Amino acid sequence: MNTRTFGLDHRRIRGREVPLPPRWMRRTLSIAGFLFLWWWAQAAGVPYFQFELFPGPIETLTALVGVEAAGEGAGVVIPGTGMAVTGYLAGEAVLAGEQSIYFHAFFSAFRVASGVVVASLLAIPLGLLVGTSRRWEDYLYPALESLRAIPPVAWVPVSILLFPTFQLAGVSFTTAVIFVVFIGAFFPILVNTVEGVQDIDTEYRRAAESLGADAQQVFRHVVFPAALPSILTGVTLGIGLGWITVVAAEIVGGNYGIGYLTFQAYRLLQTDTVAVGMITIGALGYVSSAIVLWAANRTMPWNEIEVNQ
Numbered sequence: 001m002n003t004r005t006f007g008l009d010h011r012r013i014r015g016r017e018v019p020l021p022p023r024w025m026r027r028t029l030s031i032a033g034f035l036f037l038w039w040w041a042q043a044a045g046v047p048y049f050q051f052e053l054f055p056g057p058i059e060t061l062t063a064l065v066g067v068e069a070a071g072e073g074a075g076v077v078i079p080g081t082g083m084a085v086t087g088y089l090a091g092e093a094v095l096a097g098e099q100s101i102y103f104h105a106f107f108s109a110f111r112v113a114s115g116v117v118v119a120s121l122l123a124i125p126l127g128l129l130v131g132t133s134r135r136w137e138d139y140l141y142p143a144l145e146s147l148r149a150i151p152p153v154a155w156v157p158v159s160i161l162l163f164p165t166f167q168l169a170g171v172s173f174t175t176a177v178i179f180v181v182f183i184g185a186f187f188p189i190l191v192n193t194v195e196g197v198q199d200i201d202t203e204y205r206r207a208a209e210s211l212g213a214d215a216q217q218v219f220r221h222v223v224f225p226a227a228l229p230s231i232l233t234g235v236t237l238g239i240g241l242g243w244i245t246v247v248a249a250e251i252v253g254g255n256y257g258i259g260y261l262t263f264q265a266y267r268l269l270q271t272d273t274v275a276v277g278m279i280t281i282g283a284l285g286y287v288s289s290a291i292v293l294w295a296a297n298r299t300m301p302w303n304e305i306e307v308n309q
Helices: 023-044 058-063 103-130 132-147 152-162 176-197 202-210 215-253 259-269 271-299
Strands: 002-005 008-013 016-019 068-071 076-078 083-086 165-168 171-174
Touching: 002 023, 023 058, 058 271, 103 132, 103 176, 103 215, 103 259, 132 176, 152 176, 171 259, 176 215, 202 215, 215 259, 215 271, 259 271
Parallel strands: none
Antiparallel strands: 002 008, 008 016, 068 083, 076 083, 165 171
């Protein structure tokens, strides 16, 4: 059993309360443990795996950021030290091109944000409609359920054929990847919204109706607030699947983005850049999910998301 006293977590073991490490320390230990396992697997080797072909955390960190004597083209100069910060985080070009890691990260983040926002704007109202109306459920849900079984990656060839590519400020911009992200995020949001509405106890609706609430007031004050935690859970899942699908779509049909960067680095055997791309995807996915959880906890202070404890 866990308890919280004066901001500290405690666990009862054999009748005694034992203080746990602070939350920030537990999270730091999680990252440190992952880095240690990564270093150990690359340094010691694991049978049947070729970890010697993959860079360790030190090589990856060196590719991300480093310090060297300042000189022409030596990165970001530190004033008054004669040294300069180098590496991808300093804005160095990747894959011997002109674009930095920030350029590719912006493209991927924009595609995920666009796809998830459009998916939310369509899936939430549709889920509320299907969840509250048996008639609309009979009309819409069977077709939607059959489309849900199609993996988002399977939509990549179709989206490339159907959706146009624009030239924006001299940069080729394809909308096909955004559509694939939309497909990946749409169904988790839809299903969670429908289940959130249908799982509401009918006694709550009857209680509101007995107090004189009409159908619109019941929806506003009972149905939507009760379904909101499930809706936001679906959005969180949609963001996670959005990052998965954007990488796959950029590998096949993207010209920029972290997925495109990672695959091109693999083709050129630049394994440190592959690792940097994977870390960048993980960091962006973590930040985006944390933003949604923060917004959810601010929106629903009465029902703080347990994942964010």
